[in-house]
Amino acid sequence: MNIFVLNCGSSSAKFAVIDADNGREHVSGIAQRLGSAEASLDWKVDGTKHTRALPGAGHDAGLRAAVDVLDELGLTGGLAGVGHRVVHGGSRFLGSVIITPAVVRQVEDCIPLGPLHNPPNLIGIAIAQELFPALQQVAVFDTAFHQTMPARAYTYPVPHSWLEDDEVRRYGFHGTSHRFVAAEAVRLLELDPHDHALVTAHLGNGSSATAVLNGRSVDTTMGLTPLEGLMMGTRSGSVDPAIIGHIARVRGMDPLAVLDALNKQSGLLGVSGLSNDLRTLEEAAEDGHERARLAIDILVYTLAKSIAGLVVPLGRLDALVFTGGIGENSSLVRGRVIEQLGFLGLTLDADANARCIRGVGGRVTRSTRPQAVVVNTNEELLIARDTAALVAPTLS
Numbered sequence: 363m364n365i366f367v368l369n370c371g372s373s374s375a376k377f378a379v380i381d382a383d384n385g386r387e388h389v390s391g392i393a394q395r396l397g398s399a400e401a402s403l404d405w406k407v408d409g410t411k412h413t414r415a416l417p418g419a420g421h422d423a424g425l426r427a428a429v430d431v432l433d434e435l436g437l438t439g440g441l442a443g444v445g446h447r448v449v450h451g452g453s454r455f456l457g458s459v460i461i462t463p464a465v466v467r468q469v470e471d472c473i474p475l476g477p478l479h480n481p482p483n484l485i486g487i488a489i490a491q492e493l494f495p496a497l498q499q500v501a502v503f504d505t506a507f508h509q510t511m512p513a514r515a516y517t518y519p520v521p522h523s524w525l526e527d528d529e530v531r532r533y534g535f536h537g538t539s540h541r542f543v544a545a546e547a548v549r550l551l552e553l554d555p556h557d558h559a560l561v562t563a564h565l566g567n568g569s570s571a572t573a574v575l576n577g578r579s580v581d582t583t584m585g586l587t588p589l590e591g592l593m594m595g596t597r598s599g600s601v602d603p604a605i606i607g608h609i610a611r612v613r614g615m616d617p618l619a620v621l622d623a624l625n626k627q628s629g630l631l632g633v634s635g636l637s638n639d640l641r642t643l644e645e646a647a648e649d650g651h652e653r654a655r656l657a658i659d660i661l662v663y664t665l666a667k668s669i670a671g672l673v674v675p676l677g678r679l680d681a682l683v684f685t686g687g688i689g690e691n692s693s694l695v696r697g698r699v700i701e702q703l704g705f706l707g708l709t710l711d712a713d714a715n716a717r718c719i720r721g722v723g724g725r726v727t728r729s730t731r732p733q734a735v736v737v738n739t740n741e742e743l744l745i746a747r748d749t750a751a752l753v754a755p756t757l758s
């Protein structure tokens with residue numbers, strides 16, 4: 363069953379046509395730099411890359427151009443549904459849903475929680491509904507997987523009215539990825555689907571780690587927003603919130619500008635002063651760049667501390683799962699984190715760890731319980747599967 367998968371961001375729209383039954387990706391692409399003179403459509407079919415300039419195109423023209431490509435490939439006729447990535451579902455969505463006018467209103471209600479992401483997600487939904495009026499559309503939320511967290515994990519120790527009146531609580535993100543790699547790890551490692559304890563570490567430009575008990579998220583590192591938790595490419599992760607007031611005061615800055623710096627000028631970029639890209643920092647550290655070394659040291663140390671913390675709600679650890687650009691490719695970070703967590707019983711298999719790069723996954727420890735494994739994430743496939751499962755009954 364072919365599904366059109368759409369992930370609409372503020373200046374880009376990623377798309378793919380995926381057969382949900384076998385995972386085959388017929389086409390994948392991105393309309394990017396939307397709203398600028400450099401806007402373009404880039405797509406890949408059978409490993410071959412194509413590009414088309416779309417000067418000045420916004421979301422509407424970008425998505426129309428993507429659908430033109432689908433037409434040229436003869437894919438439009440065979441589509442069974444459209445699956446949308448939606449970032450913030452608040453506490454309203456516990457799983458994926460068929461999009462109705464009421465769902466759109468609820469996603470709009472979540473805009474204060476996801477002010478950067480939900481508006482472009484809604485634009486994608488509106489355009490796709492216009493382009494494919496006959497198809498059912500499905501929303502797959504980043505937050506939904508974490509709705510199983512207990513109150514002690516999601517409630518901040520702040521005035522309770524902030525939760526009751528303003529929905530201030532921990533939501534967590536990257537849910538589609540954590541859910542996908544957890545299920546894959548259970549399959550790969552032949553764990554009991556009803557009795558397993560995992561920590562999944564999605565490490566990319568944005569990073570989060572989740573404690574997964576028997577297929578359900580019981581705690582995660584990101585919070586109300588994706589700023590909380592692990593050190594990331596440009597995000598600080600968890601820091602003393604009093605830093606905001608302090609820097610605002612001593613530098614005469616608007617607190618919101620300080621918050622912006624915690625989101626965009628911190629993390630690997632802030633510490634190294636060089637780059638948010640781990641590959642660049644690994645090379646610089648090798649060449650003796652002190653702050654690149656420090657940035658990697660903090661990344662590894664704080665990541666190991668967070669992973670160990672997530673074992674608390676699990677009570678035991680069967681497997682640590684690495685994914686995301688860093689998790690799937692950096693044998694350095696994986697190796698050092700596993701060594702740091704040796705007290706949990708993890709022992710590194712250095713050869714296997716070195717082999718897991720650029721799409722190669724598998725076990726990277728010699729220990730069998732707990733073990734660590736690299737799993738390539740595929741959020742688009744999970745969106746396609748959820749969409750297929752929801753639209754199939756409506757097609758007969």
Ligand code: ADP
Nearest residue numbers: 565566567568638639640641686687688691692
């Ligand atoms: P996003 O969160 O934007 O989707 P990715 O999941 O693509 O990001 O992860 C990007 C990160 O992965 C970057 O920091 C990049 O340097 C890192 N990365 C990719 N390949 C390698 C590699 N071979 N070695 C180390 N880091 C890598």
